[in-house]
Amino acid sequence: xxxxxxxxxxxxxxxxFCILAIIRQGEAYxxxxxxxxxxxxxxxxxxTLYPLxxxxxxxxxxxYRWVESPSGPPRKYFSMTPEGEAFYHMLEExxxxxxxxxNQLTQTxx
Amino acid sequence: MKKIINxxxxxxxxxxxxxxxxxxxAYIESLQRHFGQEEGGDxxxxxxxxxxxELFQEQLRKGGNCITDDDVHAVIAAMGRPEELGGETESSxxxxxxxxxxxxxxxxxxxxxxxxxxxxVCGGLGAYFGVDPVIFRLVFALLLFGAGTGVLLYxxxxxxxxxxxxxxxxxxxxxxxxxLQNISQAVKEELSGVKSKAQxxxxxxxxxxxxxxxTDIGEALREIILALLRVVGWAAKVILILIGLVIIFSLGVTxxxxxxxxxxxxxxxxxxxxxxxxxxxxxxxxxxxxxxxxVAFMIFLIRKLAGAQRMHAAVGYGLVLLWLLGLLMVLxxxxxxxxxxxVKRISRMQVDFHQPSGKxxxxxxxxxxxxxxxxxxxxxMILGDWISLxxxxxxxxxxxxxxxxxxxxxxxxxxxxxxxxxxxxSEAFENARRLSFSFAQQDSVISLPDAVPLPSGxxxxxxxxEVNVYVPNNKQAFxxxxxxxxxxxxxxxxxxxxxxxxxxxxxxxxxPKPHPLAFSGLSISDLAPGWRKEKQADTSSSSEWMDGxxxxxxxxxxxxxx
Numbered sequence: 175x176x177x178x179x180x181x182x183x184x185x186x187x188x189x190x191f192c193i194l195a196i197i198r199q200g201e202a203y204x205x206x207x208x209x210x211x212x213x214x215x216x217x218x219x220x221x222t223l224y225p226l227x228x229x230x231x232x233x234x235x236x237x238y239r240w241v242e243s244p245s246g247p248p249r250k251y252f253s254m255t256p257e258g259e260a261f262y263h264m265l266e267e268x269x270x271x272x273x274x275x276x277n278q279l280t281q282t283x284x
Numbered sequence: 285m286k287k288i289i290n291x292x293x294x295x296x297x298x299x300x301x302x303x304x305x306x307x308x309x310a311y312i313e314s315l316q317r318h319f320g321q322e323e324g325g326d327x328x329x330x331x332x333x334x335x336x337x338e339l340f341q342e343q344l345r346k347g348g349n350c351i352t353d354d355d356v357h358a359v360i361a362a363m364g365r366p367e368e369l370g371g372e373t374e375s376s377x378x379x380x381x382x383x384x385x386x387x388x389x390x391x392x393x394x395x396x397x398x399x400x401x402x403x404x405v406c407g408g409l410g411a412y413f414g415v416d417p418v419i420f421r422l423v424f425a426l427l428l429f430g431a432g433t434g435v436l437l438y439x440x441x442x443x444x445x446x447x448x449x450x451x452x453x454x455x456x457x458x459x460x461x462x463x464l465q466n467i468s469q470a471v472k473e474e475l476s477g478v479k480s481k482a483q484x485x486x487x488x489x490x491x492x493x494x495x496x497x498x499t500d501i502g503e504a505l506r507e508i509i510l511a512l513l514r515v516v517g518w519a520a521k522v523i524l525i526l527i528g529l530v531i532i533f534s535l536g537v538t539x540x541x542x543x544x545x546x547x548x549x550x551x552x553x554x555x556x557x558x559x560x561x562x563x564x565x566x567x568x569x570x571x572x573x574x575x576x577x578x579v580a581f582m583i584f585l586i587r588k589l590a591g592a593q594r595m596h597a598a599v600g601y602g603l604v605l606l607w608l609l610g611l612l613m614v615l616x617x618x619x620x621x622x623x624x625x626x627v628k629r630i631s632r633m634q635v636d637f638h639q640p641s642g643k644x645x646x647x648x649x650x651x652x653x654x655x656x657x658x659x660x661x662x663x664x665m666i667l668g669d670w671i672s673l674x675x676x677x678x679x680x681x682x683x684x685x686x687x688x689x690x691x692x693x694x695x696x697x698x699x700x701x702x703x704x705x706x707x708x709x710s711e712a713f714e715n716a717r718r719l720s721f722s723f724a725q726q727d728s729v730i731s732l733p734d735a736v737p738l739p740s741g742x743x744x745x746x747x748x749x750e751v752n753v754y755v756p757n758n759k760q761a762f763x764x765x766x767x768x769x770x771x772x773x774x775x776x777x778x779x780x781x782x783x784x785x786x787x788x789x790x791x792x793x794x795x796p797k798p799h800p801l802a803f804s805g806l807s808i809s810d811l812a813p814g815w816r817k818e819k820q821a822d823t824s825s826s827s828e829w830m831d832g833x834x835x836x837x838x839x840x841x842x843x844x845x846x
Contacts, residue, residue: 204335219364221315224331228324246341247295247334 185218190226191269192216194254194262197236203249227252235261288350294330294337299350307356308336311365318366332363394448394457403442411457413522423526437529532581539574552671555678555744562620565613572610576603624745629712630703639695640728645761647685647753649734677737683721683749685732687761690754696761697754698730705745715745723751734765 196207204227208220230236235258240248254262287302300308315332319325339359340351348355396407399417406424410417424438448457542549557563580603672679690697702719706712719742723732736749755761 204331205338219368220335220362221332221364221366221369224335225319225322225328225369228328228331232324246338249334250331 185216186222188269189218189222190230191262191265193223193226193230194235194258194265197252198254198259198262201251201253203241203251205249207252230258234258293340294334296337296341298337298340298344300340300356301350301352304351304353304356307353307360311356311360314366318369336363392457393445394454395442395445396454396457397447397449398454402438404447405438405441405445408445408448408457409441413518415518415522419522427530437533529581532577535574536578539570539578542570542574551673551740552678554740555738555742556621557617558624558743562617565617569610569613569617572606573614576607576610579603624707624711624743625705626707627709627712628703628705629709629716630701631713631716633700633702635698635700637696637698637725637730638727642728643759644728645696645753645755645759646729646764647687647751647761648729648731648764649683649685650731651765652679652733652735652737677739678744679735679737680744681735682719682747683732683734683736683751685751685753685763687753687755687763691757693754693756695756696759697756699752699754701750701752702747703750704747712745715743716747718742719747719749721749 192211193207196202196210202210204220204223208218208223211218227236231238231252234255236252237255238250238252241251243249288299289302289305291298291300291305291308312329312333315329316325319328322328336359339362340355343351343355393412394408395404396411396417397404399407399410401421406417406420409420427437428435448454553566554563557566583599700721702716702721704712704716704719706715719736719738721733721736723730725731730753732751736747738744738747753761
């Protein structure tokens with residue numbers, strides 16, 4: 175059993191939830207999202223973020239607009255759609271359930 | 285020394301070392317390959333490109349003239365290599381188009397080392413057809429009772445089919461369920477067209493019926509039909525393939541046996557097909573009709589073993605055409621035989637002979653058929669129980685003796701009936717006439733051969749000789765030495781006498797049992813009495829010539845060279 179693999183699987187599982195949580199607080203562009211996740215201590219490969227954003231956008235959960243940048247090409251700023259909001263709430267429910275369940279299990283085990 | 289080139293990356297002008305550019309180019313291409321399958325793949329890659337551009341710009345702002353190899357490596361490490369992003373694309377993208385079929389291993393027949401009882405043949409067959417190997421085990425077990433065909437078939441497969449050794453080969457062995465899925469896919473597509481039509485009709489009728497019910501019933505029907513088609517499809521396929529294997533195998537064995545015994549078949553065939561054409565067609569027809577399926581099967585097997593090589597369509601059509609040609613030849617030859625067995629003619633002759641001095645006439649059958657070895661050591665073969673070949677002459681039981689009471693006469697009378705078949709009446713008479721029959725007399729003993737050979741050049745048209753011995757009042761006749769092969773139930777001609785008369789030495793009058801007689805020392809006094817043609821009977825019945833044909837072919841396939 176590869177510990178790295180398991181760890182990255184766990185991170186990947188919550189990645190979409192985290193992205194939605196960050197964007198929900200306000201329009202964000204990918205570099206922002208990465209910075210915020212890093213600041214929170216969640217280390218992911220940047221490359222995994224872009225496909226996820228595109229998929230969430232294609233699924234209608236996110237929308238974006240182009241914003242001119244002072245230093246370079248225009249940036250994609252992502253924001254939530256109402257569907258994204260509903261999706262987020264469902265994920266939030268699941269997350270809370272999972273946290274409770276996992277806490278309960280880890281506390282009884284330790 | 286390194287060259288610096290300017291690269292236009294996501295709207296930014298980035299100076300890069302040329303080696304760094306090569307690295308970056310390779311990385312982006314690998315990303316394009318990775319996301320290429322996905323919906324919005326281009327967008328993902330261009331987003332990543334934009335991000336890379338940003339990072340490079342940042343790097344340049346911090347200082348440094350250009351982007352170096354190390355910078356590119358750092359960026360790649362931060363973004364991740366495609367294989368590191370891999371798991372995600374598969375698991376979280378329902379929109380991913382099906383991984384193209386060409387990546388799936390092509391299905392091939394292997395022996396399954398993990399599911400075996402003997403050699404894993406059945407396990408492999410089961411994996412190949414996507415059914416439980418138990419089915420094949422049962423079939424082979426049943427074939428055991430079919431004269432061991434199952435054993436041979438199993439051994440052939442065991443030898444011919446390779447064992448799946450590596451993991452890749454095991455994958456190939458299971459492969460994609462090509463047959464079932466493709467069939468059901470095709471049927472689904474077919475049916476969806478039908479279904480949409482049916483739904484249209486249903487919508488038209490919606491004024492009366494609820495539309496939903498109509499589609500539900502249609503859906504259910506479609507599911508049932510699909511399931512049935514699937515079951516029938518594979519069952520038919522499996523059965524057909526097994527039957528085909530058995531047939532092809534027996535064809536091959538027959539062909540080899542016939543060619544192996546050509547020394548017998550060649551002279552025999554010349555008795556059946558006379559004339560240039562049918563005789564010449566015999567071997568080509570045989571080789572084509574029996575050999576083509578065997579050849580086709582071998583090609584099929586080799587192709588299977590060699591893998592994906594597709595056979596040229598012309599080869600397949602050519603084989604089918606050749607086989608049909610052979611079939612035509614066989615049909616023509618069969619027709620030819622039937623044609624020459626169409627009409628039966630009997631010629632009846634009264635024979636002059638010396639009345640015996642006593643009251644008793646002995647009819648002695650001299651065995652000709654049973655002499656398996658000739659005194660002169662001539663070439664002699666017995667085929668089955670019925671036919672023998674000696675010096676290119678065909679022997680078959682064609683002499684039948686009947687002893688008939690004739691109280692109205694006052695002397696013995698012998699009548700000889702020769703019968704044969706032919707395409708026309710005159711041909712039949714000619715065929716009968718060419719069978720020369722004679723007997724010898726020594727006072728009270730009449731000696732007859734028990735079979736008259738058909739010389740080479742005379743076609744076999746079921747020529748038969750009947751000897752009727754009419755016994756007058758107060759006198760008796762005995763039949764002696766009837767050989768074992770003389771089947772009392774074989775009648776060549778128009779019989780109105782009871783069967784028993786030629787089965788045992790028998791008397792026509794109610795005398796006690798005949799005593800054994802010694803024939804040694806007797807000399808033959810009167811050879812070849814003259815024939816007198818009395819009348820010509822003209823009878824013809826299809827069942828009789830069918831008998832003749834069956835009899836002939838039965839003998840042909842019971843070949844036992846001695």
